[in-house]
Amino acid sequence: MNAVGAASELARVTTGTRRHQVYRLIWRWHFYAGLFCLPFVVWLSITGMIYLFKPQLEPLLERRYAHVAGGPPQAASAQVAAALAAVPGGVLNAYELPAAPDAATRVLVGKRAQINRVFVDPSSLRVLHVVNENDRFMRVIFYLHGELLLGTAGSVLVELAASWTILMLLSGLYLWWPRTHRFGGVLFPRLRHGSRTFWRDMHAVTGVWVSCFALFLLVSGLPWSKSWGGMLQTLRQTYARSASAQDWSIGSAHDRAVASLQNAPLRAASMPGMRMPGDTEAAAIGLDYTALDRVLPTVIAQQLTSPVLISPPSRFAPTWAARSDAGDRSLRADLVLDGTSGALVSRTTFFQRPLLDRIIGYGVAIHEGRLFPPLNQILGVFTALGLITLSSSAVVLWWRRRPAGVLGAPPAHAQTRYPMLVVTLLVLLGIALPLLGASMLVVLLVERIGLRHWPRARHFLGLAPKLDV
Numbered sequence: 465m466n467a468v469g470a471a472s473e474l475a476r477v478t479t480g481t482r483r484h485q486v487y488r489l490i491w492r493w494h495f496y497a498g499l500f501c502l503p504f505v506v507w508l509s510i511t512g513m514i515y516l517f518k519p520q521l522e523p524l525l526e527r528r529y530a531h532v533a534g535g536p537p538q539a540a541s542a543q544v545a546a547a548l549a550a551v552p553g554g555v556l557n558a559y560e561l562p563a564a565p566d567a568a569t570r571v572l573v574g575k576r577a578q579i580n581r582v583f584v585d586p587s588s589l590r591v592l593h594v595v596n597e598n599d600r601f602m603r604v605i606f607y608l609h610g611e612l613l614l615g616t617a618g619s620v621l622v623e624l625a626a627s628w629t630i631l632m633l634l635s636g637l638y639l640w641w642p643r644t645h646r647f648g649g650v651l652f653p654r655l656r657h658g659s660r661t662f663w664r665d666m667h668a669v670t671g672v673w674v675s676c677f678a679l680f681l682l683v684s685g686l687p688w689s690k691s692w693g694g695m696l697q698t699l700r701q702t703y704a705r706s707a708s709a710q711d712w713s714i715g716s717a718h719d720r721a722v723a724s725l726q727n728a729p730l731r732a733a734s735m736p737g738m739r740m741p742g743d744t745e746a747a748a749i750g751l752d753y754t755a756l757d758r759v760l761p762t763v764i765a766q767q768l769t770s771p772v773l774i775s776p777p778s779r780f781a782p783t784w785a786a787r788s789d790a791g792d793r794s795l796r797a798d799l800v801l802d803g804t805s806g807a808l809v810s811r812t813t814f815f816q817r818p819l820l821d822r823i824i825g826y827g828v829a830i831h832e833g834r835l836f837p838p839l840n841q842i843l844g845v846f847t848a849l850g851l852i853t854l855s856s857s858a859v860v861l862w863w864r865r866r867p868a869g870v871l872g873a874p875p876a877h878a879q880t881r882y883p884m885l886v887v888t889l890l891v892l893l894g895i896a897l898p899l900l901g902a903s904m905l906v907v908l909l910v911e912r913i914g915l916r917h918w919p920r921a922r923h924f925l926g927l928a929p930k931l932d933v
Contacts, residue, residue, distance in 0.1 A: 486883060490635050491874045496907060497632035499873075502855045504625035509848040509855075511609035512681075516833040516844045518602045519791065525601055526583075528593075531566050535587035540569075540760050541753040546589040547571035547582035554580065559756060561763065561772040568592055572773075616690060620899070623689035626682050627900035631893065633675045633682075640668040660864065667857040674850030681847060684827035687712055691899055700820055711793065711821055712828055751776055758806030759784050762799075766811065769795040776803075783809060791834030793825035875926040 514521075523530065537543075540559060548554055551573040560570035568583045579597040584590070597603060604613075611618035642650045650672055653665035686692045693714035700710060756774065763774055768788040775785050784801040793814060800809040814825060829835040833844045866872030894901020915921045 486886060487639070488874050489886070490638055494632060494635040494639060495873050497628045497635065498858055501625050501629045501632050502858060504622065505629055505851050505855050507612075508609060508622070508625075509851045511605055513845055513848040515602065515605050515609055516841050516848075518832070519834070519837070522600075522602050526593075529583045530568050532568050532585045532587065532592075534566050537562075537569075537586035538589055539754075540756045542589060543569045543584050543586055544571055544753050544756060546584050546591060547573055550582050550591040550594050551575055551580050556751075556753065556776050558773040558775045561760075561770070561774065562586060563770040570771075572597070610688060619690040623686070623691055624899045624903060626685060626689070627692075627897040628903070630679060630682050630897065631900060633671070633679055634893075636671045637675055640671055663857050663860045663864070667854060667861055670850050670853045670857065674847055674854065677843060677847040678851055680827075681831055681844070684824075684831040687824050687828070688714055690714065692897065695898075696824075700818070711796070711817070712824055752803070755784060755803035755806075759786070759801040759803060760806075762801060762806050762808050766797070766799060766808070768797055768799070791829065791832060793829045794822075794835070796825075870924050870926060873926040 544556055544559055547569075548556065548571075554573035554575040557572040557574045557579055560572065562569050569586045571582045571584060573580045573582055580594055581597050581600070582594050583592040585592060598607070607613055610622060612622060614621070640650060648654045649661070649665045650668055653669050654661055657665075687696055693712075697710060697714055753776070756776070759774065763772060763786045766786075768786070769790040769792075771789050773787055773789055777783060784803045786799040786801060788796045790796050796814050798812045800811075801807070802809055814822065817825070826835065830840060833841040862872055890904070891901075894904055911925075911927060915925065915927060921927070
């Protein structure tokens, strides 16, 4: 072999070795991400799947007291009075317009730190049921999904898990993406190559097919989160040209309640369109609830998409307000009403909102399976089941391949360096997802400093004696 051929062969071997080292580095981050994320992925997939079917499950759960025999309804103000009598000391948060002639009226009554949903027969004014809003089944599922029932700490933990899941999916796509023209084991499983190949293909094929849908759901869920959602809210308040209120909630249930106390009825983050407990000055000055009877015909004439919430004035907003709280947020509209005359003051539709609000609105509607049901729900279930399959196959692969006495992480080589492109991509991802970036730095520092002189830990984690990653 001549000198040129030898140099070419050396370059080819060196390039191949470098690619192999990069592959193992990304595999190691993929392993770390999976180690932390998989329990959360399964939990969020199960709770998210249940919440997808809120439109079907909620009427089923409320069927005993959500319907009435019918008959001419009494005045809306009388229905509100019956609901307030059922919750002594409460104040009106919102009156929900009955969606059908046989539907019970829902009246949302705030008392101290709680919101109670009161079901009233509009004809007889009989109270059919009273329930704390946060005790309703789908609200419990909502909080289990978004904050693990742990408040702010749970919200941050879910956001951290979602951020690492994004890294896990992106790194997994790099690891499993086909590098040849053979698509067996990538786009479809090979079923005649034994159990080891079966589980490997289940992991790879499921990941390739489900990752794009999962990434969309993860990104569309971030606006609700405590840290990322809070930064997005600050960005919106800084650059939005419209004075319209933000139409999505952030942080924990407690955070939403605090934010709601600081905003007008249509700006309430916990229950958009409702007054929050603490607006007791309306009761103190003797709010004229007969104004509801005057604004109701105007609201009905506007033909808003159900459910429609009508809320009274507060110290922040002297006018009555109504809004559609439809799951498909592109169908929503907000009304401002004069309580004295019942006249419409203004109407704001979804398409009059800032561009950022519309983008997030579409994302939230798809995330909840409400933009184009039932296909939207079917895609959500497909993604959730795919993530559960991805997680279970990953555990099986790890358990079958894990050497005795060690964690089973891909070994780290002492002389391996991150290529500049990989570093740049990780930095950009860390900037876009600050909790991910901060936690990745912690992992690197722990590996470099905390575990460098701990032989047993190095051996268990597969670290090099002189770690240089």
